[in-house]
Amino acid sequence: MNGCTTGKATAEAPLPVEQAQLTAPPLVPPPISRKGPAKVVVDLEMVEQEMRLSDGVTYEFWTFGGTVPGSFIRIREGDTVEFHLKNRHDSHVAHNIDLHAVTGTGGGAEATFTLPGHKTQFTFQALNPGLYVYHCAMAPVGMHIANGMYGLILVEPEEGLPPVDREYYVMQGDFYTEGDHGAPGLQPFSLEKAVDEHPTYVVFNGSEGALTGEGALTANAGDKVRLFVGNGGPNLVSSFHVIGEIFDRVFYEGGSKYQENVQTTLIPAGGAAMVEFTTEVPGNFILVDHSIFRTFNKGALGILSVDGEMKPEIYTGQQFSGEYPEAEGGR
Amino acid sequence: MKGKGSWIPLLCVLSTAVLANEYVPLPGGPFHSSLRFGNGGDKGVVAGYQLMSKPVREVEFLAFVETHPQWRRDRIPGLFADAGYLSHWESPLAPHPGTLNFPVTRVSWFAADAYCRARGARLPTWLEWEFAAAADAHQTDARDDADRRRRILTVGTPGAHRAAGESEPNVYGVHDLHGLVWEWPWDHAGMMAAADNRNVDTESPLRYCGGSALAFSDRRDYAVIKRVALLSALSARTTLFNLGFRCAKELP
Numbered sequence: 115m116n117g118c119t120t121g122k123a124t125a126e127a128p129l130p131v132e133q134a135q136l137t138a139p140p141l142v143p144p145p146i147s148r149k150g151p152a153k154v155v156v157d158l159e160m161v162e163q164e165m166r167l168s169d170g171v172t173y174e175f176w177t178f179g180g181t182v183p184g185s186f187i188r189i190r191e192g193d194t195v196e197f198h199l200k201n202r203h204d205s206h207v208a209h210n211i212d213l214h215a216v217t218g219t220g221g222g223a224e225a226t227f228t229l230p231g232h233k234t235q236f237t238f239q240a241l242n243p244g245l246y247v248y249h250c251a252m253a254p255v256g257m258h259i260a261n262g263m264y265g266l267i268l269v270e271p272e273e274g275l276p277p278v279d280r281e282y283y284v285m286q287g288d289f290y291t292e293g294d295h296g297a298p299g300l301q302p303f304s305l306e307k308a309v310d311e312h313p314t315y316v317v318f319n320g321s322e323g324a325l326t327g328e329g330a331l332t333a334n335a336g337d338k339v340r341l342f343v344g345n346g347g348p349n350l351v352s353s354f355h356v357i358g359e360i361f362d363r364v365f366y367e368g369g370s371k372y373q374e375n376v377q378t379t380l381i382p383a384g385g386a387a388m389v390e391f392t393t394e395v396p397g398n399f400i401l402v403d404h405s406i407f408r409t410f411n412k413g414a415l416g417i418l419s420v421d422g423e424m425k426p427e428i429y430t431g432q433q434f435s436g437e438y439p440e441a442e443g444g445r
Numbered sequence: 446m447k448g449k450g451s452w453i454p455l456l457c458v459l460s461t462a463v464l465a466n467e468y469v470p471l472p473g474g475p476f477h478s479s480l481r482f483g484n485g486g487d488k489g490v491v492a493g494y495q496l497m498s499k500p501v502r503e504v505e506f507l508a509f510v511e512t513h514p515q516w517r518r519d520r521i522p523g524l525f526a527d528a529g530y531l532s533h534w535e536s537p538l539a540p541h542p543g544t545l546n547f548p549v550t551r552v553s554w555f556a557a558d559a560y561c562r563a564r565g566a567r568l569p570t571w572l573e574w575e576f577a578a579a580a581d582a583h584q585t586d587a588r589d590d591a592d593r594r595r596r597i598l599t600v601g602t603p604g605a606h607r608a609a610g611e612s613e614p615n616v617y618g619v620h621d622l623h624g625l626v627w628e629w630p631w632d633h634a635g636m637m638a639a640a641d642n643r644n645v646d647t648e649s650p651l652r653y654c655g656g657s658a659l660a661f662s663d664r665r666d667y668a669v670i671k672r673v674a675l676l677s678a679l680s681a682r683t684t685l686f687n688l689g690f691r692c693a694k695e696l697p
Contacts, residue, residue, distance in 0.1 A: 206687050207671055208678040227678050230685050231529060253674040254667050292595065302599035305667050306591070 129153040129194060136185035139319045140331060142281040142342060143188040146270050151192035158185060159200040160209045160228070160250075160263070167289060167315060168322035168413065170298040175320070176209070176250070176261040182320030183285035183346060184248070184265030189215075191243040191272050196235065197222060203231040208252055213238075214384070215246035215267045223251040243271035245368035245386040247344050256348050260290055260308050262320060264346030266386055271370070278390065279337035285344040286352045286381070286403060286414065287320065288313035295412060311349040316408040318401060318416045325401060325416025333393045335422025340390045347383025353404040354381050354389075356418065358397065363390040378404050395429045396422040466505060468495040468566075469618040470696060476576050479588070479663040480673060491576045496569055497691035499620045500548035500628060501560065503540040509560050511538060516556055526553035529684040548626045548689040554681035557629045561692035568631035569693035571676075575669065578622040580615040588666060597623040597668040623668065626689040633676050 134156040135143045161180045167173040178184025189195055201209050208229050212221035216238045219225075225236035249255075250263035266285060290308040291301035295315060307314060318325050325331060333339050345352045355378040363372040364379045368386035373379075381387050393399070401416035402409040409415050424431070473493035510516050510531075517538065518531040529551050534540045540549075552560075554568075561567050569577075581587035588594070614620045622628075661670055679688075 203686060208675050229675070229678050229683060230687070254670040257667060257671070292599075302595070305594070305598060305665065309665070 131155065133157070134187055134189065134195075136179060136187060137283070138179065138181045138185060139183055139283045139285065140325065140329075142186050142268075142283050145274060145277070146188065146190045148190070151190065151194065153194045153196060154189050155196045155198065156187055157198045157200070158187075158211070159202055160205060161202050162205045162207075164300060166321050167291070167301065167317075168296065171291075171293075171296065171322075172300045173289065173291065174261070174300070174303075176205075176207075176258060176263045178211070178248070178250075178263060178265050182262035182264075182287065183283070183344060184263070186265065186283045186342070187248075187267040188270065189240055189267070190270045190274075191240055193240045193269075194237060195240060196237045197226070198233060198235050199226045199228050200233040201228040201230050205230040209250050209258065209263065210234075210252050211248055212251035213246060213248040213267055215240055215242070215244070215248070215269050217241050220251065221248075227252075240269045243269045243370065245269075245342055245344070245365070245388050247346065247384050247386055249346065249384065256308060257303065257305070259346060259348040260288070260303060262287065262346075264344070266342055266344045268342060275340070277338075278340045280331075280333050280339045281342065282331050282339070283342050284318050284325065284331075284401065284416065285320075285346055286316065286318055286350075286354070287346040288348065288350045289315040289317065291315065308348070313350065313408075313412060316350060316403060316412040316414040318414060322413035322415075330398075330417040330419045331401075333418060333420050335393055335396050335420055335425070337393050337420075338390065339393060339418070340388060342386065342388055343381060344386040345381040345383055349383060350403075350405075350408070351383055352381040352414075353378050354387065355379075355402050355404040356389075356391070357400040357402060359391050359393070359399050359418075361389045361391050364388070365390075393418075393420045393422075395425050396420045397429075466497050466499050466502065466691075468692075468694065469498050470495050471573075471577055471617050471619075473576070474585075476572065476579075476586075477662070478572060478575055479661055479666040479669040480571070480575075481662040489572070491572055493696045494569070494573055494693050495696060496573065496577050496617075496619055496693045498614065498618055500626055500689045500691045501557075502546050503549045504545040506549040506552065506560065507538065507540055507545075509563060513559070513563060516559060521556070524682065525555040526682050527684055529686075530556070532684075533686070548621075550626055550686055550689045551684040552629075552688070552690065553684050554629050554633060554679070557690035558631070560690075564692060566692035566694040568629055568690060570632050571630040573693055574622070574628060574630050577615070577617060577619050580617060580619070582613045582615055585616055588663070594666070594668065598671070626687050627672060627675055627685070629679075629688065629690040630676065631693075633679055634681065 129152050131153045134154050137143050162176045164172050165175050175182050210223045210226040212223040216222045226234045228234045246267050248267050250258035252258050290304045291314040292304045293301050361376040364376040365372045365388035379387050399418040403414035473491040476491045519537045531551050579586045579588050612621050
């Protein structure tokens, strides 16, 4: 090492090694502060388990990390990622992972054919910054995705993302059950409805009401908010909208360019978007799929609860409610 | 739903099949596999054979390792089974007393193959397994029955294997081909490979997302797709908590 030129020594110096901190939705790991690449070790376990889909309704979910969507992974452009994938011993089928952030065969799927009770490993370099979906690609792939096997991996650009006050992880998915919407009990997967693309549930973060009540996202008036929004599908394309907010910036399709002043953004199945806005006034701001029957009849509804002082110069709330006189000579 | 008359023969089959793990004859015949074989073998003829009416039970496998001690978990070479082999037993010669009649699981292909050969039999081929599993209690090929498709897709979920399994036999008198445990076929290692496959791009079609639809001649038979996806991931020394076997042999 001592004999090398400075430039070469830097290029060949071993990368610092760190363990990726994974988070369950709607939380996001903290921004990456280091200024150079690292070797990042990701440990992710695939778990099949019965969880709540709606009030009184459960489903046998297949998951990355025990949640739907799966654990959020945050790395930096240029990082070398050593990916360890485990399939829990009580899983009943094999799984794998296709990360859209990977440049290579199958996005890692061909390297991670993982039986129950087994683990696999592969390494990739994150060449492109962006917000990427990952999902299980094991046959029958649609069923693995329909059962909840998807999540997001963020590859921060080298310069990082501009600081904001709040970051959240929201991912839409469509679910297909034998029983109708609301039919109680453990609901089996309906292959017919999935093939016909007629979902029983369309939800954010794996269950109806995951982002309401105790689960509502929170912010203070004046906060800059960044939402990492994914769409696992398997079938539907999302018309993502936040009622009462205008997105200052949308990094559409999870890419590097942004559009400004957007009302509703389209998120493809197997795609993502970063949306940023400032919460000017307090209130409950409702996250919806503006393909709106999905919100009112299938569950695609979340809440961002914003605290703070009213700002009547921006929004007054109701100023008058009453009858008005029928016009003279009216019908 | 069911004609009254159908109960009488069914009860007769049940009363004998439940007592012992017997072989039942299957006549074979023309059969269209849900898998697509590169050589066109998916539309072939299955020759007649015999198949165990139920998966091999723990008590039966215990008798085998008692008389063939090289297959005890503390003596088997690592080449023939991974570390999970019979690891759920209390000791090398002691399954849990409460599960003696459950299907034996955590057995490698090598051990399953040895068991069958020691009994003058063999593992069934995938096609033989699939031929038997296409039948329900009323017809020899029930694969187009939408209700049945639904049922066999949702069984086999975690925990299903823990039951002893007393399901209705199919028309041949075979029990529990669905919903209890996955089962080793004799040819698990070759079932996805085409007979003459020079195109490396399609060598392992199941491993890739887009290719997976190409390997199946019936893309709606998810119960079979799910099973084959798992079986094609196995190596012969693999053991799983939900993977067992049953034996087959030629017709007398």
